[in-house]
Amino acid sequence: MQKNKLNLDFGLVAEARQSAARIAADIQPFIDQHSSVTVERTVARLLGIDGIDELERPLPNIMIEAIKKEGGLPLGAAYWIGRAMLATGKTPQEIAEGVAAGEIELAKLPEKSVEDIQAAVNKVAVKTVERIRANRAHREDFIKNVGEGPKPYLYVIVATGNIYEDVLQAQAAARQGADVIAVIRTTAQSLLDYVPYGPTTEGFGGTYATQENFRIMRRALDEVGNEVGRYIRLCNYCSGLCMPEIAAMGALERLDVMLNDALYGILFRDINMQRTLVDQYFSRIINGFAGIIINTGEDNYLTTADAVEEAHTVLASQFINEQFALRAGLPEEQMGLGHAFEMNPNLKDGFLLELSQAQMARDIFPKAPLKYMPPTKFMNGNIFKGHVQDALFNMVSIMTNQGIQLPGMLTEAIHTPLLQDRALSIENARYIFNNMRSISDEIEFKEGGMIQSRAQAVLADAAAMLKDIEQEGIMSTIEKGKFAGVKRPMNGGKGLDGVVVKDALYFNPFIELMLGKEGE
Amino acid sequence: MQKNKLNLDFGLVAEARQSAARIAADIQPFIDQHSSVTVERTVARLLGIDGIDELERPLPNIMIEAIKKEGGLPLGAAYWIGRAMLATGKTPQEIAEGVAAGEIELAKLPEKSVEDIQAAVNKVAVKTVERIRANRAHREDFIKNVGEGPKPYLYVIVATGNIYEDVLQAQAAARQGADVIAVIRTTAQSLLDYVPYGPTTEGFGGTYATQENFRIMRRALDEVGNEVGRYIRLCNYCSGLCMPEIAAMGALERLDVMLNDALYGILFRDINMQRTLVDQYFSRIINGFAGIIINTGEDNYLTTADAVEEAHTVLASQFINEQFALRAGLPEEQMGLGHAFEMNPNLKDGFLLELSQAQMARDIFPKAPLKYMPPTKFMNGNIFKGHVQDALFNMVSIMTNQGIQLPGMLTEAIHTPLLQDRALSIENARYIFNNMRSISDEIEFKEGGMIQSRAQAVLADAAAMLKDIEQEGIMSTIEKGKFAGVKRPMNGGKGLDGVVVKDALYFNPFIELMLGKEGE
Amino acid sequence: MSADGRSTTSTTAHSTIDLTKIKPYGDTLNDGMMQFSFTLPVPYSDEAREAARLYLLKMGVDEPQISHYEDLGVGYTFFVCYGKGTHTVDFTKIEVPKVDVEVMDKYGVEDYIKENIKRPVVIVGACTGTDAHTVGIDAIMNMKGYDGHYGLERYEGIEAYNLGSQMPNEEFLAKAIELNADAVIVSQVVTQKDVHIPNLTNLIELIEAEGLRDKLVVVAGGPRISHELAKEIGYDAGFSTGTYAEHVATFVVTQMVQRGLV
């Protein structure tokens, strides 16, 4: 199967990978030395803290703010919760409720030995970890007993803003042939420094990511999955200011796929780079452990930059995302590295360049379930031409064996998908995938032809870029605007005040539990 | 370019071709010994006879019926017209008018020597031949000076029933990018044993083929061709009971493409086989001389038979059509051999079989401007899926370098094309042709893979079938229903009473003029 | 599937469907969303765009949105639009006339003939008038059948005669009489400018003129032939896309018994 169809120089691939590994290694000490409010809220959640107060403030936020106000954050939430458990004999949730009610002041509780605290916390943590492990096993069993769709998985979005309407659309999509349902988040959620609570019915261009919404959709998809005889994967977004928290919620509710990119928040949401680098690490540890496939966001580069000129930045970013993921114990089989079909459709031979690009990603990341994004930028109100653009995209996908396919919507330039748009989009992809099922095995590319040369050139550019970044350091590279043409200062952007330097006594039980035991 | 992409056994190709050559040779004496009413009407037309009487009967029909009634047909129309010219000093048209008015009785005119008659007729015939030669030169000049579209030529139909409405639609199509405009004939015309006269505005699912309609459309296409900087080819149909007559009209009015199949009328219109075999010969001589590309009708096999199972019959028929055409002096460059994209879209890997079939035709008939027909049978009222089927068809065409492409219509299963349907169809094809322009040069097929093996198997079946027919004879083969599953008796079907055995003195000046001098 | 066809977990979304007032659905109940495409015979311009918008407003479309418009090259303009239908339809009042017999399969039909008719049933079919589309009638009649369903020729107890295409009505009827037909079944595929209507009507008139209307089961079929239409012009039934031999066979044999034509 792995035939080096493009005649790529795998020596150069190895070099590029090493550059990326060094780039990631270079920043790891920084990551290890820091924590953030959302990382600590995640610890709180994983220890069982959930719910909101009467002002709808999530208890994890109340807890962490309380700790932060006392200057206790460098020790980590686990320390404070464990100490409170020992001191009060209460569960983490009861403690959080006490804090919220103003009945418990954490700093005023009696001190305990770190060993005792760790032991107490670990007992609770192990239970959570077991629950997540059970979710993973449940997923595997479902797939073994009931089945799943063939790759490329068909991934469609629902985005009504109302979780119940989303359920209707999701079940329809599953019956039409979808394999993955992504519940798009409401427009502004990535910039909220908390995760909303409960079932929600109001969102713009998407639905709030809440744990209850996850639960509702998970139940609906299991139901329809049993009916259609395929496990239907559920996807959400852990980007933004709450990466690890959402990862934790997803792990607890058996999500299967999470948007999760090491750089996306920095570049596209202007989130502070220190914050994102710290947050992504823990979020990926959780995703890795939970068996969740991550989806990286390289496709976003091409919605602003030109897909022909900037192809190498996509590849460079894929290498970096791969290395950051490996460091977080996330195996290749869970790396849905992103790329996209975003060239101008009026480009002569543009299809060949797209084919080249997609095959290249396939050959360089052979085990990764690549996530392939549809044409969006060059879609316009002509739905008929758009439907053909989507067909060409589906063809490239099956010609190059992609892992996860987001079939394009003919109404991409007009509105978020109608029920019928999604049905047509799935029909388009299924028709092509079936009618060309074996084509990737049947077709070869001319030695030294346009397709091969293009891939070789893009690889060379990406390798050179990575060398550059290796010299420069990732942070300085971003400051200089070398990714997606976006400059982000080291201390700019949102969420920097949520970053904290760890104390020597800091501990987070989940890193060890999830990474040590289950990491590759 | 000619790379034997499919690893075909060209020895077997040569064998098949020889079988077909022998099949055609076998029937040639029969053809040479016979003429038909439409062949003679054609001679009359080429000698300048045109127009209708007050009952709207075409003068060529009146002439030939008059000759036939007197038992004079074995000598041929040229003989009688020439004799009348010598006897009366009138032009052929004046003679025809005289006959129609009952003023001239051909058999009663004084006899003349055959040499004198031939000389007189030849003088007129040469002028007609010169006019056709000039048409051909005019076309070549237009293309040289103004230009033409790249292959595959985009061939679209107009079918309003009203020649003026057709003009509107044709000019629109040319501006949208069409290279060939085919004016579809009204439903019943192929069974008329005469050609209607003058401009017409009433037809069902098509417009009458008349010389005036040809002229009107030719003028409109030259006009728009100059405007868009591309020669726009005009196509019509010379199948049915008037094959050579329509060919003659087309040659006179500078048509560029003609539907013209050696077997179509027999199989699909139940026209007597003797009649069609005789008629096709002269019609092809005319088309060949006029530089007109013929389009054969193999696609029709697949509208009734299964495209997977009966693929070899298409190839066998292409070989036969090729040999009949060569015999009529029609060079390979004018052989638009037909085939079609007609497999069930729900077939797993069906695309690979289509690709194989199209590439096979390309490799076996390298110089022919293959005519590739779109999906029709498996189109249904779902225009969105249909548009994608058409896209896949366009892809196969550009992947295999077809010559003439009939882009499919998304409304194929609903109605004859609306103005907007045609525009969308052209847009679909142009997008794909441009976006994948060089793909046929970039892609190779796996040695021994599904694509190669399929083509090899189809070729083997076709060669075997041709061997069979060679043993059996073409007429007996058709009688037994081995083509398209349709049985046609030797003496059944329409038009047999219009066939006549030639006299030893029979002559048709155009065969020699067109074949001898210009046939390749 | 239940009337609203949705499973329990999703009912909370649309518990409010009012079947007396249904409207198109885009992504929210009663949003009325519809897609349109059409051409106006006016030159590509802002005014053309406005004309398209006004046209949709006249149709009762709210917030019409011209997503795309383009010049078709002859002073005409093509539009792709979306908008919100404001009309409603009372779904509870809809009644569709149907061929309402329980469809039997091939063996069912064969047994039914044995038990209730006790002699061969003669069915004569063709594609009449100028129509040459035989695939449909062949699908119903030929041995081989269609889509895995055998055709009438293979039914024990049925004598099926397929007279092919472009069969003039007179000739067709004469042949049917000669063969002692119990049922005549005709296919019409070309419907442009409604050419099938006079042709189908003509056949019925001929049958009536021969005084055979009561003695024959007369059936029409084709992609655009509805049962309703067929009844309207005097046929016993009409069959459209998706028909198999067993459908028409069931209808014919049960009609024969019901009408005492055995």
Add this chain to the structure above:
Amino acid sequence: MSADGRSTTSTTAHSTIDLTKIKPYGDTLNDGMMQFSFTLPVPYSDEAREAARLYLLKMGVDEPQISHYEDLGVGYTFFVCYGKGTHTVDFTKIEVPKVDVEVMDKYGVEDYIKENIKRPVVIVGACTGTDAHTVGIDAIMNMKGYDGHYGLERYEGIEAYNLGSQMPNEEFLAKAIELNADAVIVSQVVTQKDVHIPNLTNLIELIEAEGLRDKLVVVAGGPRISHELAKEIGYDAGFSTGTYAEHVATFVVTQMVQRGLV
């Protein structure tokens, strides 16, 4: 192209277009042919099909034809239809409000500033509210421009400030005041559930509250922002798909001169 846009050889076909009563065109003048697709929240059935037909009839569609219908899997049915619109529109009465200045190119604008304004023109732009779609405003403002048309930043005589995305209106206006803006230009791309309307309205209200409405040229843009809509909610102009920097530049500088803001 002439009003009916057709060349001489084809006029015989449609010499009869009555512009006071235009109708959709399929393949024959005034055939009214239109294509539709939509979903009804009723289960796949003959009754659903009939409901779709009735719906089109209510819209004034003659001979509605359901070409295709399919089950969407949740008790809803999707339809593809054709039919003949019966309404007509009077094309001769249509007047579309337009930004009616003769568009100057980059050099034209630069010369115009030199001659008529004689000082730098300050233009401040952003994608305001929650909208993060910067590609449109970038196309207008950034150096690089779009589709071969340079952006405002490259115009001599114009000082262009692109404040980026998700810019709250208050902050945006404060910045504009600080920079002494002559024009503020805002982009709105997300229009779902009409989120852009309150946001655009809010900006105008803030400008009025500051007493700046007369002193500023205020422009909106985005794929679904028409000039008409922009005027309606109090902007000086609106620009949609297909806009280049020179369009908005021309408008701003001529407005400034017309309104005496030089």
